Amino acid sequence: MTQASARRPRADAQRNRERVLEAAEHLFAAMGLAAQTDDVAREAGVGVGTVYRHFPTKRLLVEAVIARRTESLLAAARAAIHDPDPGEAFRRTFTRGAELLGRNRAIAEDVAGGMNLPALPPGIKQALFAALSELATRAQSAGQLRADVCPADVVMLVSCVAHSVELAHRFDPGLRRRFVALVLDGLRPDVATPLPGHRLDLDDLHRLAARRGGH
Amino acid sequence: MTQASARRPRADAQRNRERVLEAAEHLFAAMGLAAQTDDVAREAGVGVGTVYRHFPTKRLLVEAVIARRTESLLAAARAAIHDPDPGEAFRRTFTRGAELLGRNRAIAEDVAGGMNLPALPPGIKQALFAALSELATRAQSAGQLRADVCPADVVMLVSCVAHSVELAHRFDPGLRRRFVALVLDGLRPDVATPLPGHRLDLDDLHRLAARRGGH
DNA sequence: TGACAAACGGAGTCGCGGCTCCGTATGCTT
DNA sequence: AAGCATACGGAGCCGCGACTCCGTTTGTCA
Numbered sequence: 001m002t003q004a005s006a007r008r009p010r011a012d013a014q015r016n017r018e019r020v021l022e023a024a025e026h027l028f029a030a031m032g033l034a035a036q037t038d039d040v041a042r043e044a045g046v047g048v049g050t051v052y053r054h055f056p057t058k059r060l061l062v063e064a065v066i067a068r069r070t071e072s073l074l075a076a077a078r079a080a081i082h083d084p085d086p087g088e089a090f091r092r093t094f095t096r097g098a099e100l101l102g103r104n105r106a107i108a109e110d111v112a113g114g115m116n117l118p119a120l121p122p123g124i125k126q127a128l129f130a131a132l133s134e135l136a137t138r139a140q141s142a143g144q145l146r147a148d149v150c151p152a153d154v155v156m157l158v159s160c161v162a163h164s165v166e167l168a169h170r171f172d173p174g175l176r177r178r179f180v181a182l183v184l185d186g187l188r189p190d191v192a193t194p195l196p197g198h199r200l201d202l203d204d205l206h207r208l209a210a211r212r213g214g215h
Numbered sequence: 216m217t218q219a220s221a222r223r224p225r226a227d228a229q230r231n232r233e234r235v236l237e238a239a240e241h242l243f244a245a246m247g248l249a250a251q252t253d254d255v256a257r258e259a260g261v262g263v264g265t266v267y268r269h270f271p272t273k274r275l276l277v278e279a280v281i282a283r284r285t286e287s288l289l290a291a292a293r294a295a296i297h298d299p300d301p302g303e304a305f306r307r308t309f310t311r312g313a314e315l316l317g318r319n320r321a322i323a324e325d326v327a328g329g330m331n332l333p334a335l336p337p338g339i340k341q342a343l344f345a346a347l348s349e350l351a352t353r354a355q356s357a358g359q360l361r362a363d364v365c366p367a368d369v370v371m372l373v374s375c376v377a378h379s380v381e382l383a384h385r386f387d388p389g390l391r392r393r394f395v396a397l398v399l400d401g402l403r404p405d406v407a408t409p410l411p412g413h414r415l416d417l418d419d420l421h422r423l424a425a426r427r428g429g430h
Numbered sequence: 431t432g433a434c435a436a437a438c439g440g441a442g443t444c445g446c447g448g449c450t451c452c453g454t455a456t457g458c459t460t
Numbered sequence: 461a462a463g464c465a466t467a468c469g470g471a472g473c474c475g476c477g478a479c480t481c482c483g484t485t486t487g488t489c490a
Contacts, residue, residue, distance in 0.1 A: 010457055010466060036447065038470095047469035052449065112378065153397070156382050156390050163327065163378040167371050171423045174412030175371050181410050182368070186401025195396050197389030208386045225436060225487055251477065253440095262439030267479065431490100438485065446476090455468065460461100 017054045019044040024065050028106030032166075033062065035106070066107050070124050073100055077131035087144025090135040091184055097132070098161045098180045105169060112162035126202075129155055133202055146192045152200035157183055232269045234259040239280050243321030247381075248277065250321070281322055285339050288315050292346035302359025305350040306399055312347070313376045313395045320384060327377035341417075344370055348417055361407045367415035372398055 023044035027035040037058055041048045055061035076096060083089035101108040111125075129151075136154050139145035161180060168176040185191070200208075224232075238259035242250040252273055256263045270276035291311060298304035316323040326340075344366075351369050354360035376395060383391040400406075415423075 007458095012457070013467060016468085037449080038447080041470090048449080049451085049469055050467075053467070056449090058448065149393075149397070152387070152390065153393055156379060156394060157397070159382055160375045160378055160394065163375055164371060167374055171420055172367070172415060174415075175367065177411045178364075178368055179371060179375065181408060182364070182372070182398070182401040184401075185406040185408055186397040186399075188406055191400040191403055191406050193396060193400055196392045200387060200389075205386055227487070228437060231437085252479080253477080256440090263479080264439055264481085265437075268437070271479090273478065433490095434488095436485105436487080439483100441481095443480070444478090446478105448474090450473070451471095453469095455466105457464105457466080459464090 013054075016044070016046055016050055020046060020051050020054055020061075021064060021068070024061055025069070028062065028065055029104045032105035033109045037061070062106060062110065066110060067124050069100070069104055069107060070128065073097060074124055074128050074131065077128060077135065081131065081134055081138070085144075086135065086138035086142045090132075090139040090145060093132060093135055094158075094184070095180060097128070097158065098176065101162050101165045102168065102173075102176050105165065108162040108165035110162075112159055112166065129158075129202060132158070143189055145187055146189045148192065148195045148199075149187060150199035151202050152205050153195075155202070155205060157187075228269075231259070231261055231265055235261060235266050235269055235276075236279060236283070239276055240284065243277065243280055244319045247320035247324045252276070277321060277325065281325060282339055284315065284319055284322060285343065288312060289339060289343050289346065292343060292350065296346065296349055296353070300359075301350065301353035301357045305347075305354040305360060308347060308350055309373075309399070310395060312343070312373065313391065316377050316380045317383065317388075317391050320380065323377040323380035325377075327374055327381065344373075344417060347373070358404055360402055361404045363407065363410045363414075364402060365414035366417050367420050368410075370417070370420060372402075 020040060024035075024040045027040055027043055031039075037051055038048055040061070041051045044051070051061070055064060073096060077093050080089040080093045101111060132154055133151035136145060136149065136151065140147055140149075161176070161183070164176045164179040168174070235255060239250075239255045242255055242258055246254075252266055253263055255276070256266045259266070266276070270279060288311060292308050295304040295308045316326060347369055348366035351360060351364065351366065355362055355364075376391070376398070379391045379394040383389070
């Protein structure tokens with residue numbers, strides 16, 4: 001068997017890794033994915049080489065940042081599943097997610113542009129979407145969410161909220177909140193002009209993504 | 216005064232310009248703005264140099280294509296202003312616009328990512344947004360559209376529809392239609408949880424865009 | 431039909447941004 | 461304190477895609 005792991009990393013390495021993550025969080029939140037690795041390095045007071053040693057790819061750095069910023073939302077979403085008022089639980093979680101997106105441009109861009117499903121092993125994004133779907137289904141059973149939306153619609157709406165974050169950034173911060181309010185109104189069970197087309201769940205979404213991705 | 220214009224351009228030049236436009240329309244519709252100028256040239260059976268002689272910039276080529284594909288929608292939008300049923304006129308025009316976006320990936324990307332307001336002299340995009348705002352206002356006066364949405368919201372919704380086109384392309388064509396239906400439901404006057412924040416009209420939007428653009 | 435302006439083609443340039451390489455510095459262990 | 465693995469820095473590389481330049485071709489007009 002191969003000589004396994006890992007004595008504890010050197011102190012400066014650990015410190016620098018933390019600095020890089022913090023710099024990346026700031027820059028990505030403020031400038032989105034357009035922030036360059038060199039900028040992150042400068043902000044962290046570190047050379048580019050160091051950034052790439054800790055995060056061999058820009059994508060990996062981005063995902064590390066997203067993971068850190070998303071954990072508590074995932075916890076909240078999972079807790080909300082047992083809320084006695086499923087409609088409210090869904091709306092609260094949806095809104096809270098929107099606010100996270102509003103606070104971090106890079107996460108918004110990532111969710112808007114990709115929601116690219118083959119993410120990290122832990123798969124926080126998938127977990128979040130799964131929890132949100134669960135919340136939606138419960139709200140539907142309670143008659144507090146229109147019955148004809150499906151998990152794929154919810155994912156799409158989240159992606160559109162992420163898109164509205166970019167617009168809000170470019171024009172007016174208020175736009176995002178107004179959009180979320182409009183969407184939630186459109187999701188009420190009483191309006192409900194039946195939606196065209198067919199329902200898709202998260203698995204269908206994965207399958208379709210894989211097919212198109214494979215070209 | 217300077218020697219003014221323009222004897223008629225050479226026959227091959229005219230022919231090539233047309234070929235380039237047509238190739239660009241096909242490629243941009245199918246692959247979005249990711250289609251490269253070299254591809255357009257190849258598809259047109261022409262050298263890159265020729266493309267750049269007729270359209271000195273990729274952006275100018277894109278805008279020429281958009282202008283061609285958008286004219287008839289603008290005419291329809293303007294005609295709809297005099298429709299006796301303003302609610303229906305708004306919804307029909309909104310839907311028709313969404314379908315145009317669904318048919319042309321590049322236009323969708325352009326509307327989603329930029330809706331960058333300083334466009335060509337004719338300013339087709341502005342004209343379209345103006346007409347759509349007018350339609351919305353009339354629908355509101357007739358009590359067929361919630362009173363608290365404003366022109367900026369409508370522009371944002373269009374941009375989000377454009378975004379949903381990308382998702383539809385990547386996952387399932389049905390997603391766009393479902394999104395449009397959801398949004399139109401959210402715009403009905405009877406639901407109307409009041410929207411947060413303040414109203415913005417198109418001029419505000421221009422002003423804000425200019426301020427941010429100037430950094 | 432000759433001559434010349436107009437147009438063509440496409441190899442090459444250029445800027446950008448992600449990433450690598452390697453000579454130097456530094457923390458840890460003995 | 462010496463030695464070595466680990467980590468650092470940042471100049472430079474490389475691929476990509478928009479755009480240019482110039483030698484060649486072609487339409488037009490006298």
